[in-house]
Every structure is written in C-alpha cells, then in structure tokens.
Amino acid sequence: MNQSEFVNIITPFKDRVYRLAKRLLISNEEAEDATQEVMVRLWKNKNKLESYSSVEALAMTITKNYCLDQLKSKRATEMRLVHSNYSDREPGLQQQAEDRDSWEWAEKLMNKLPEQQRLILQMRDVEQYDFEEIAKIMDMNESAVRVALSRARKMMREELTKMHSYGIKRN
Amino acid sequence: MELREIEILLDKYFDAETSVAEENQLKMYFSSSNVAPHLEQYRSMFGYFAQAGRQRFEKTIPLKTKKRYVGWLSVAASVVIAFGVFTFINKEPQEDLGTFDDPEIALRETQKALNLLSNNVNKGVNSINYLEEYENSRKTIFKK
Structure with missing residues (x-):
C-alpha cells in the first residue's frame, strides 16, 4: 500500500477520529496530536489493514484506547490542565450568537459526563454510528451500550432542564 | 410534524430506543424555528450535536518513510568506522625523539x-x- 492509497482510506474518517479525541482530551492541540499518533500507528500497520473488516472501527478503537491512556497518565502525574478553548468555533458558521452560547453550554454539559458515556454519546448523536459499530469499538454488548447511552442522554436532559428553569440560558 | 409525535420520539430517544433516522427527525425539528416552548431546553443539545459533527481535522499527517533513511544511515556509519580502523592500523610508528651518542x-x-x-x-x-x-x-x- 502506498501513501496515496493510505490517505484515501483514512480521509473519510480522520475528522471523526479527531472529534472523538477532542471529546475525551478537550484540548484542540492534544486532540490533534492524538489524531496524528493514531494515523501514524495505522500507517505502520498498513500491511495488516486489509485483514480488518472496518478500518474505521479499528481507528476509533485505537483512538479511544490511546486517549484513555493519555488521560490516565495525566492523572497519574497529577497534571490537571484547565482548558479554556471552549470558545473555539469553526469559522464561517452563519448562526446566531445566541445559538452559539447555548451550544457551548451543551458542550460543557456533555464534557462533564463520565468518559464511557461521553464516548458513546459522541459516536451515536454526533457521528451517528449504529449500535453494532459502537458495541464493537467499545468492546461492550449492544444492550450495555443502550443502557449507557440512555443514561448519558437523561443526564443531559436533567442538566438542561435545570439550567432552563434557572433561566441561565436566557440572560 | 405533529407535536405529539415529537414527544413520543423524545421519550424513545431518552430511553435509547430511537433509530438513527428518527434521531435525524428530532434534529430537524429542533433546528426549525417553531420549537414548542416546553421543549425549548433541548434545542441547544440537538443544535450542538449537529455543530460538533462539522469540526474538521486540519493538520497534516506525518507519514514519514523512515526505514529507507535509517538503512542508508547505517551504511554511512559503517563506512566511517571502516575508514577509522583503517587509518588507525596504518598509522606510522611514532617519529624518532632523538638520542645522545655520548x-x-x-x-x-x-x-x-x-x-x-x-x-x-x-x-x-x-x-x-x-x-x-x-x-x-x-x-x-x-x-x-
């Protein structure tokens, strides 16, 4: 496999890898580094890629494991970085400022969820994977994925309702 | 879409029973301008999900073809070592420091x-x- 063939394989899902990494690591820079790392790992194993039924699922699994390892080692060294780049947005989105504010709130709420629920919510509600794929990536069975997803969504609902009734969103 | 239908879908959604297509219906509904007031709080969540899926990875991926380079490096190193050993062996004995006849x-x-x-x-x-x-x-x- 040469370089351009490899690039053709990873192009459809490299953004998803980045978004999953960002969901766990929060920081843009760390997510970019993680994405590069994952792609380099795939490249090093390029000869084995054909034996996998879905390279995308493999990439997502590697990303998940790599990012969880990163978080673990960060915790072990007691380095708690406070990320302040929530305000980072894609340019060119012609949306109302009010929408952006409320999206930031939703993002903060989502990033407060436990890692496993965050991963599953990301893969389902942002990336729209089906349960079978998520179960494979997470190495869980489908009903366990459903339970975790339902828990994550209900947690979001609870927080959003709380926020809504306090009127924080409307200030 | 009927409000009643949306409410049923939402209940299914929170129980993780909806299909991807049904979830897209919800996203569509909440991106529209006529969201029912009592469902207003979910608008930011569905809006955020859609927006989060648009983030792109802009950096390049460093795919170095390192192996060939390392191979040549070892060739260069062995040439240098061979040259060093060669000159060491062939070194002239130290020149005469002089002596006294008397x-x-x-x-x-x-x-x-x-x-x-x-x-x-x-x-x-x-x-x-x-x-x-x-x-x-x-x-x-x-x-x-």
Missing part, C-alpha cells in the same frame, strides 16, 4: 630531567610542612 651527556641530561621532576615534587611536599605546624599547635593547645 654517555656523559646522556647522564647529565637524565639527571637534569630527574632534578626538574623532584623539584616539582618537593614544591608540593613543602606545603605539607605547614600542616605539621598546625598539628604541633593543636597538640600544645589541647594538652592543657
């Missing part, structure tokens, strides 16, 4: 060299005498 002069020169050496050694020994003085005074003080 044994008298040889003796004198040797003595001169040894004298120089011992003088320098004595220089160091002299300063040890100071230490002896310290030792003497220490003894006189601490005996009393």
